[in-house]
Amino acid sequence: MDDVSRDLLHAILEAPYAENATFAGAARAVDKENFAKMQTAYKTCLDEDRIRAAGVEPLRKILAEFDAVFPLEKPKDAGADELTQTHIWLMRNGVGGFVSAEPEADDKSPDENVIFVGGGDVGLPSKEYYDKKAVVANYTRTMAQMATIIKTGVPITNETITKPVDQALLDEAAKIVELEARIARASPDRDTVGKVTYYYNPSTPEAIEKLVPEIHLRTYLAANLPANYTVKRVILSDPWYFGNLSSILTSTPRPVLHAYFRSRLVSSWAGRLHKDFRYPAKAFGNALAGRNPDAEAERWRTCLSEVDGTLGWLLSAAYVERAFSPEAKELGDRIVRDIKNIFSERLKGFDWMSDAVKTAAAKKVVNIIQKVGYPTASPNVMDPEDLRKWYAKLEVGESYFENGRAYGNFGREKAWADFLKPVDRNRWGMTAPTVNAYYSPSGNEIVFPAGIMQLPVFGVDLPEYVSYGAFGSVAGHELTHGFDNDGSHYDETGKYAEWWDNTTLANFDARTQCFVDQYSKFTIPGLDGEPLHINGRLTLGENIADAGGLTASYSAWKKRDAAKADLLIPGLEKWSKEQLFFVSYANWWCGKVRPAQAVNYVYTDAHSPADKRILGTMANSKGFREAFNCPTKQPTCELW
Known part of the structure; x- marks a missing residue:
């Protein structure tokens, strides 16, 4: 999915401005100006000959500036x-x-x-x-x-x-x-x-x-x-x-x-x-990740990532215009609404929660803001003038090194200017092409960029058990973060507040301990050859969200299927729709990680390894156990 998005954006950045763009008149002129700024950043990054010719002098210049601020020998007049x-x-x-x-x-x-x-x-x-x-x-x-x-x-x-x-x-x-x-x-x-x-x-x-x-x-x-x-x-x-x-x-x-x-x-x-002047650092980074010392991404990929990280809303505009339809946004919004509704319904049946906490939890679900596709404010990515104003103070030049300093100053100054204003609830933390999603506790919002809503995990023409099994489970995952071991400390307004009574909290802690124990038994090979255990406490929030998200999405799809039966995919008739729902979920996490990088993730990442996310979440799903007729139908751990 990342590659599909990147290939599209690569083609956009390599080509001249598209004269058949959506905009006309003054809006087109501004859109063309925005595109030129974005393309300049991209092409300056691509110009490796010029970067090599600069050698190490740009970095020496920064180090010389630093030495004047904090010399090796303490000056007599140092304050x-x-x-x-x-x-x-x-x-x-x-x-x-x-x-x-x-x-x-x-x-x-x-x-x-x-x-x-x-x-x-x-x-x-x-x-x-x-x-x-x-x-x-x-x-x-x-x-x-x-x-x-x-x-x-x-x-x-x-x-x-x-x-x-x-x-x-x-x-x-x-x-x-x-x-x-x-x-x-x-x-x-x-x-x-x-x-x-x-x-x-x-x-x-x-x-x-x-x-x-x-x-x-x-x-x-x-x-x-x-x-x-x-x-x-x-x-x-x-x-x-x-x-x-x-x-x-x-x-x-x-x-x-x-x-x-x-x-x-x-x-x-x-x-x-230039890569010639940073080879030891590259080789060391590759060693930590288990790669060949000489491994390096194609330069266009590096430069595309830079544009996404610095001029991401301009890149978002190009992506949304070409790759995200109103129909896709409508389906995404509907799936998220279905999951919010089913989560609220399920709350009523949890006997480990007091009635007061259930009421507060239901109110929090209702108040969760869902953002799907792309921002229409702060900035509006479909408004060229709004985008121009957003990046007006960012000067992009012909020096790759100095552009880096400009990007850093722009981001820092914008963040501190925002400090003196109320929190902007319209702001997004991910650009539109991003293949990811997130929950913000203080914003009480779930956010799904357009990049995550594409084949093979989402599509208006797919059987709905595919979209609900994959994208829907991600939507449920993000919603459940509002009720994991960290998100549960925030109320319906996004305020850090203790709104659980002691009995409900004790019951919650007992159920979450099950997840800690379950995932702590999973291991991967360590760097010394000995088994390295997953940190069940570090990954607790994500494991809770995986289980709750899958359960909510499965229940939401079952309700849709009961109202209007889904079709089987031709050639896969021997599988039930229920089974294919879970296959779709598992395919979302299908991947392979180098052993050294897997160790890195265990130490630093709040997510469990992908294969453990499949195995652990399936063990915690009553729906999966029933669909595949497992001997034991009760989940290993259950919270939401």
Whole structure:
């Protein structure tokens, strides 16, 4: 599905502006202007000869700017806020460092924005990797090799990558990695850090400055805000880390801090160098993912992804115009409505919930906002003038490296400008071509971009058990996130509030423990050859959503089928419609992952491996057990 969308968008970006476009007159002129901006970004990214000719100089320029802000030797006139000013500069150049801040909807006041304060920028995917000697050795050597390339301007290739590295650079890299390990270990495990009950800690800049006096948070925040604005309240998103941060800063020598900041800049910006000047980093990334060291995506794919990530609403307009029909949107909306209705009906039968909680839960379902296809506001992707205004402050030029800086500044400035306004409930978090979907707890909304509504999992001409089995189960999955172990902390307005009574909550916890135990028994081969268990607590929310989503979608389809019988697919008459519903669901997750990448996912991803999502969810589906006449009809775990 990704490839189908990408092939279409690739063809659009490679061709001249389509003169037979939907728009006419002034709207067409603006649409043509938008297309030109998007195509310039794409073609500048494609121009590898020009990128190679620039060599490492663009990155050297950034590093020289940094050295002026935070020199290796502390200047005699350095002020007490030197580390604060350094972080301000790093933030403006795409690096978080030890502290970061970003505005988001306030979980307890979801129509207002608040600043979340976090930090701790490291290079390995998760803290577990810092305990793996072979990975750490490879990472350390890679860091030293990238420093060598920046210093000499000479590429390191597949033929020269095994040559000895300057010992001083290796020693420096080892100290950086040791510091990163301290940062990584100063935060809790992934199954804790992403939960609202952990990360939502209202505080003040002054209180955080007492925890970390080395960084003046009020000055750091003021760098993004009007001069007359005072931040009085923030959310401290990682209290354990901030409790350890001051000791990390005071015990780390300045040369190590300097080297660490430079390494994070190299990590952030090396991707905009020509491949000849980033081979060690590419080879290391490929090793972590279990790929061949030389593996690299076709350049057009990289550039298409860049356009999607930076000018995504312009790309969305081109996609929707050519690949998404009103009929598809109507079917998508109807499937989502059916699932909302069936979920509300099922709530009435749960004897483990009190009547008051059932009533509140039903109200939350009714209030869930469904967004299907593409945004029609903030911005309206079908309005060229609205899109032009949206990207008016983004200048796209002929330098691939400088475009990267422009994209970063544009995104940061837009986010902080939004901080001073009410939360925009019309905003989408995914572009239209995206093959994915999401639930937003603070928005109490489920969002389905056009990209996920296509063959073979969705279509107006398909038997409905195919669309309900695949897309419908995804829709049910996202809705169920509103009632998983994290989403259940938010009420019908999107507010973080405890609206469950103690008895219902105890019953909920008992049922969710079943999922934790079930998925924790699944294993994959670890990097050391020993079985690596799935983290049933990290994946709990997704596993709950898989089970609840499938059950809701199956019930919704059965109701549709009873009203108007679905047809069997010719040639598959030996399968029942019920069986084909579940086959459609399983096909959605059909895939293969390299063993090393699978390990990465177990450490970092809140989703279970795809095959376990099939096996676990089928075991938790009474409908599946009945359709395939399993000896035991009761699901292993059941919640929604």
